[in-house]
Amino acid sequence: MSVFNDWLSEDEDDIFMGSPKSKFFDVSREASQDIVEEEIDKIIEKVAVLEMLLSEGKDENFDINTVIKQYLFDNEEKVNAVKKGLYVEFTGEIICRLDS
Incomplete structure (x- = not known):
């Protein structure tokens, strides 16, 4: 498990490995546009x-973006992991x- 944790916390500037974010964008630039669009659609x-789950049962004045910003502020390290x-x-x- 420590190898996995090391990979997630690797140096963002490591030219050989890169961050998970940089690898995602490297792969998405090289893959078929159709595949990337379908996967991004799944993410959306x-x-x-x-x-919808977070807003369920809330009134019309509920501002999900405020809740998300506050949660990020309170839990930034966990969110980044x-x-x-x-x-x-x-x-x-x-x-x-x-491969398919």
Whole structure:
């Protein structure tokens, strides 16, 4: 597990490895535009569902962006760790589709 954690916390400027974010964009630039568009559509769909779940039962004055900003402010380190993991997941999804 420590190897995985090391990879997620690697130096953003490491020219040999790069960050999960940089690898995602490297892969997305090299993959078929159709594959990348379909995977980004899945990401947007996931965000839409999460927004709907978070907003469920709230009144019309509920501002989801304020809730998200406050949560990020309170949990920035944890959010960044999950964000890196999601970059890895989404990169893997694109790579898996390249063989099909």
